[in-house]
Amino acid sequence: MDGNAASGDSDEFSWDSDSDNENGIKKSPLSSCLDSSTAGREEGTVPGEANASSAAGPSNSKLICHFVGMGFSENIVAKAIKENGEENTEAILETLLTYTVLEKSPLEGQSINSDILSSESDGDSTSHSPESDGDFLDELSDVDELSDINSSLGDEENMDHLSDKEKKLLLLVDMGYCIEEVSAAIDRCGPSCIQIDPHKDKKRQHFDDERWERKRKKAYEKKVLDEDDDAIHFPNPMLGFGVPGEPPLRTHRTLPEAAIGPPYFYYENVAFTPKGVWSTISRFLYDIEPEFVDSKYFCAAARKRGYVHNLPIHNRRPLLPLQPRTIHEALPLTRKWWPLWDRRSKLNCIQTVTASAKTTEKIRRALEGCEGVPPLQVQKDILDECRKWNLVWVGRNKVATLEPDEIEMLLGFPKNHTRGGGISRTDRLKALGNSFQVDTVAYHLSVLKEIFPGGINLLSLFSGIGGAEVALHRLGIPLKNVVAVEISETSRDILRSWWEQTNQTGNLIDFTDIRKLNADRLEQLISSFGGFDLIIGGSPCNNLTGSNRVSRDGLEGKHSSLFYDYFRILDLVRCIMGKN
DNA sequence: AGAAAGATGAACGGTTTG
């Protein structure tokens, strides 16, 4: 998946507006599906089409199903739809939230929810600039109103009549959390799993201090999560349920009822995220326990990732031939120049940026300055740089960065997979750095071969350069219909060019923006070939990975919040296929 | 020739884990 891609196109969603992220109220990933079904900006459909069809008969149950999937009870959903009509999903949501959150104090409920929803559906977000005076004042007045309402609710007396869930919901929303997410989270794990400090010292003037607000939110998140009991723990060594060549750690597991397919699904992201991210992901993905695997057990490079999937885990088979597992085997030409004091046998994680010529030049000069074995301190400094930049030895005193074709091999792609067609070296490295390790994913997907001997229909979200497609193809699982959603044109080109070169007999349909993929389009696709067998994707890690010094904002980050779109699409497909 | 767009290089800490 191309991590930067989300910022590439014109922003109808105003992701860039800091104030949206700061108070966290306007942005509600869960409701984005509702946005797109009402706003009529779907790819390949004319505006209004969605409204027309959602008023039709069968989609009424779909609508109910959708809201029930969000955690509302069927009775209330039916009531809300009756009250608002089927076409106005935002109004339905508003009503639902009103019922759910503030049944017993309708007055406050109305004002809070209408604030949230009216500001969300606020027309002009395209040319939105946080510096613009008018906009800025608008934001402030929104926030002020909200904080007035909330502070009036803030004292204990006024909250006495509210249930545990309602109190916590209000407090978290007050902290800047997205209301739908909080509601879903509480529904999934109960109010007691979310610890709230009732002593909030809210000062209005702090709202114009972005940094303070961000810090406060971060600190609060940390506090909430530190007190969270079910923190994720990582297996050490990071073998998941098992890797080839080792006795399996587990061959069976019991999935939560709600998690069982069809369709099968497979979600991937970096293992080491800010705290709490994986428990949120797991909670959304039907409480499935993530499988954490380091790809160093599949190839010569480390790649620590978490996978949430509902696939069977017995009778997994690795891709053959097995990849070389050490640097020397994978890159034999480096052996000759590899100094004895560099004891690395595995490469570190392949990332999107590589060292410059200056770094390798510096190392060469440092080594030429000493005769024989360099002093320990020099060794250590050089090794630190080598580990940091994944450098390999290519000549006397010479280290070098990995070449794109070497990375293709390490990640399990065919040689020249990303080469040519006007793609620059930088773009290759970037696209590769964002990709799956094919052997690892294929090992997990291998169980599909006997389930679907005739091939599968695949929905590939954030498909990038096609790691999932390559994995399935190498497993010998025929690809019947592949719907690939990828925002980067470069990556789409790479996938299509691979598709055309590998004698595929199926159809490849591609989409650009997952945010614009809606229920109507999915329904069309599903009815045209009878449903998806596998929904696979790794959403952007930009705001999760430790490499990001600037905006490691967690799941609510500009890019990584697209996880909620993965969930939205998955849930929609399950819904449409009648499994919700 | 000059502007615009694209490619490359270099500097930028902190959180999380065992």
Added chain:
DNA sequence: CAAACCGTTCATCTTTCT
């Protein structure tokens, strides 16, 4: 404690467009 991390941003150089 060390060690690792699917990254961002700005400056500068290079290529392409007008």
